[in-house]
């Protein structure tokens with residue numbers, strides 16, 4: 133052994149083949165953190181001094197090669213001033229250069245995955261051989277940055293500008309066959325043959341004399357970038373849902389700028405531009421979200437450790453939600469009973485599950501046998517006969533407190549001891565529903581979002597009497613279904629709807645001030661929302677919104693009460709329910725090509741004219757402020773009232789449940805980005821709008837203490 137560290141070891145065999153092995157002792161994956169990079173440096177120094185080495189293999193002792201840079205450390209370095217930050221980048225370039233300039237051929241044997249910094253490191257080798265089940269890629273764009281350890285320079289030079297830009301801009305990890313076909317890796321090998329084949333490749337190159345040097349020179353050489361390709365990619369960026377994200381455009385401009393430069397100058401160009409993105413709000417938001425997501429996963433894992441084992445589940449109510457829940461449970465491996473009181477409803481529930489499965493079959497995501505196997509895991513029933521054997525039940529009957537209370541009480545008599553009962557109610561108090569149960573400790577809320585298979589969030593609502601085990605089992609069940617679970621204390625609207633309704637209250641106020649709903653949609657979509665509030669209302673259903681709004685008004689009358697009736701109430705009275713009946717703010721139809729159409733509904737304008745009072749012209753910036761302030765303040769209240777434990781959960785709930793623009797980080801991070809004092813000044817400017825526009829005591833205290841919601 134030439135070198136032995138905690139993450140990196142270096143050895144050399146009798147034929148002069150050295151092996152630099154990444155095998156982190158204190159973790160399940162290899163990542164490029166400070167310690168690993170320091171050890172890599174020491175190992176390379178040792179290597180440079182060893183006269184016997186003729187060639188080098190880079191290998192991994194884990195199931196993946198290297199998953200990337202350590203994001204937590206990365207984010208901390210982003211806080212350095214520009215000078216120190218660039219010095220840190222150059223230090224890693226120097227280290228990677230030590231590997232790239234070794235006086236003999238080098239081969240990276242990539243097993244599992246090499247992503248981000250891990251793939252960038254492998255690009256410093258002369259040859260890459262990839263396990264045929266492995267993947268490589270540069271996902272940095274999804275964090276609002278680009279690969280800053282030479283990846284933006286080396287990859288396009290290796291595979292050509294078009295493919296290089298495609299990989300850099302999509303961020304997608306690429307399958308082995310694609311990676312080989314474009315020349316990002318030189319060879320593929322069966323996973324169990326990888327090391328042998330990597331060694332064979334190295335020995336071959338040793339026989340080829342100095343071939344590796346000409347490869348090296350080719351990899352460093354400038355390349356052409358056709359201006360027509362730049363225009364085409366630029367137009368593609370404009371059409372993307374992520375067009376608000378600055379990273380894509382910066383990456384395109386960067387590659388355009390450095391592709392014709394000498395290699396060292398190109399690297400310097402990459403270093404120079406990196407802080408522009410790394411210190412921007414987009415990267416801070418997206419990296420923050422990545423860290424929040426990790427936090428939530430850790431919390432869910434800790435919570436689920438106290439869960440009851442779930443072998444079988446049941447859902448009561450086979451409607452839109454019940455059918456979706458049954459599908460999701462079956463598709464993720466938990467057999468489920470689906471009960472309704474109505475045979476036709478059961479048929480509809482099964483049809484719903486079948487429709488999702490058929491789509492996946494058509495997309496090639498599963499085969500007929502797998503589709504049938506999943507479908508067979510759903511057992512439709514009109515009775516409670518087999519409920520004794522289930523571990524958890526989701527009640528998803530109509531949103532009526534009396535009916536739900538009766539169903540839950542009936543269920544309690546039918547299930548075995550300790551079975552966890554949950555309700556998918558979106559607006560009824562979990563504590564109130566618990567009153568109908570003899571053992572309320574076995575009960576909590578399990579609030580899915582529609583459509584269940586597509587929406588990533590589940591709110592797990594802890595009632596005053598819910599036991600830790602009931603909550604843990606529900607979190608574990610949600611996680612097993614592939615959902616992100618957030619534990620929320622019971623309150624009107626729980627977390628997500630409680631934060632949504634002040635936004636709709638703001639929307640209603642703007643409408644009443646005569647602001648055009650189409651304009652509000654345009655402005656909020658330009659802000660980054662996937663759909664504006666009018667369109668979103670049509671998608672959710674105006675009747676659903678009006679019903680839930682009444683619950684919020686009852687729960688928080690001091691601030692959520694409206695001045696008189698709302699436009700949406702009038703629309704519902706006029707049978708305008710949104711997409712579900714083709715008429716809402718917009719009118720929906722189908723054109724001659726079968727495509728869905730959406731046009732503004734004249735009748736909405738007629739109603740607005742009757743109800744609204746034309747106010748002085750409101751600017752786009754004011755529309756954003758007036759829409760966002762009540763939502764952000766409610767997010768602050770939810771944190772301060774202890775509805776969830778952390779700011780990360782507030783923001784993730786709003787992002788995953790409502791589609792809050794990710795690059796803005798969530799409502800609390802958005803306040804951080806604006807600056808606490810600037811946000812407070814904005815709120816005070818609009819305080820005339822009423823109780824939803826008043827600075828909370830908690831927020832004032834944060835300003836005094838200069839305490840942001842997030843460290844990163």
Ligand code: NAD
Pocket residue numbers: 448449450451452453454471472473474477478528529530531532535539556557558559579580581582
């Ligand atoms: P739905 O009307 O489509 O389905 C309700 C089903 O419950 C019907 O099939 C009905 O036959 C059945 N049912 C009624 N009484 C029953 C009983 N006693 N026993 C068994 N089945 C009974 O409703 P949905 O949209 O699926 O909503 C169900 C629940 O999910 C509601 O509490 C709703 O608030 C909540 N939710 C709905 C959405 C949504 O967007 N639809 C989103 C989140 C939560």
